[in-house]
Amino acid sequence: MELFKYMEKYDYEQLVFCQDQQSGLKAIIAIHDTTLGPALGGTRMWTYASEEAAIEDALRLAKGMTYKNAAAGLNLGGGKTVIIGDPRKDKNEEMFRAFGRYVQSLSGRYITAEDVGTTVSDMDLIHEETDYVTGISPAFGSSGNPSPVTAYGCYVGMKAAAKEAFGSDSLEGRTIAVQGVGNVAYNLCRHLHEEGASLIVTDINKEAVRRAVDDFGAKAVEPNEIYGVEADIFAPCALGAVINDETIPQLKVKAIAGSANNQLKETRHGDTIHEMGIVYAPDYVINAGGVINVADELYGYNRERAMKKVDQIYHTIEKIFAISKRDQVPSYVAADRLAEERIEKMRRSRSQFLLDGKHILNRRR
Ligand SMILES: NC(=O)c1ccc[n+]([C@@H]2O[C@H](COP(=O)([O-])OP(=O)(O)OC[C@H]3O[C@@H](n4cnc5c(N)ncnc54)[C@H](O)[C@@H]3O)[C@@H](O)[C@H]2O)c1
Ligand SMILES: CC(C)C[C@H](N)C(=O)O
Secondary structure, three states: OHHHHHHOOOOOOEEEEEEOOOOOOEEEEEEEOOOOOOOOOEEOOOOOOOOHHHHHHHHHHHEEEEEEHHOOOOEEEEEEEEOOOOOOOOOOOOHHHHHHHHHHOOOOEEEEEOOOHHHHHHHHHHHHOOOOOOOOHHHHHHOOOHHHHHHHHHHHHHHHHHHHHHHEEEEEEEEEEEEOOHHHHHHHHHHHHHHHHEEEOOOOOHHHHHHHHHHHOOEOOOHHHHHHHHEEEEEEOOOOEEOOOOOOOOOOOOOOOOOOOOOEEEEEHHHHHHHOOOEEEOHHHOOHHHHHHHHHHHHOOOOHHHHHHHHHHHHHHHHHHHHHHHHOOOOHHHHHHHHHHHHHHHHHHOOOOOOOOOOHHHHHH
């Protein structure tokens, strides 16, 4: 990958490589755009096939956060970190402390939180070294684990998608195929079960599947079978790129609404499902509950205020479907327009000169 070429193409601001020999830390912080404010995005810990794959993931996820935060109405830019390693084996206190110091060195340009492979206790360790971390323990007056809130946002967003696809936002009696029943999807399944939906689930982790079967009466299928099941809605809640050339021909659903980031392998896959008449709730809009929740910590966490904002995901998804119809474009394009328009408007409205920071005029006072 030619890094500068890639960064230039999608207009990334900064890429930071962090190495600490003692703890084994190898992290990449990608900051995509800070027009709206400091870049807020989680830290993913994952075993990558290559360093290039890790860099690419950090870059793609960071850009997704710019759009997610903008579409959610947050005054935050987009960034993300990946730590290369196995979250089950390679974590240690020194690693997160060392990472926290790197975050601190960016002086607030980047604020971190949880993502796949990291937990509230990891954030607490980072917090030992920096205040630029959210999703830390409620004992610190913070919001804690964002996953249940992401799940709730995903649930209300799925209802908006159901309204578009079936004319009613009730999920009672609907069959939902859920891919991955981890932190977010387990909580999503709970909401769906409580509303009377039937669940078909899969996961590469057999224990996660068993829990969903036992707790919600879900039907279990093998990971490669989930795309072709008879269901009303497909909820991708594992990893990205699952809407692709191999999976699209198998789909029998009328809507796709799930929490995973970067669900479309390429944008052309968003065009294909649009042409097939499948209602698609754009990933970064429907899964914004977690970031909305952790971002509220920056104002002094208030759960009621945060949940009110998360409820708005329903209306944002409705708005995106309206733009999609008005402009005759797929919903993923409509979502990008909504986010880009907000960033552009804010760029202009914040362009007047203000005497702050290190301007030469400060020396004349
Ligand atoms: N946690 C959050 O608040 C949050 C917020 C926004 C977006 N997301 C996204 O939602 C997704 C899920 O996040 P999470 O926090 O629940 O992660 P998680 O790791 O708790 O859950 C993911 C689950 O997917 C399973 N899985 C992985 N590959 C699979 C495959 N090929 N087939 C079936 N199952 C597979 C894993 O075993 C795991 O149980 C991720 O893409 C994440 O980026 C999470
Ligand atoms: C800030 C975090 C809660 C971010 C979350 N992992 C996301 O992808 O939105």
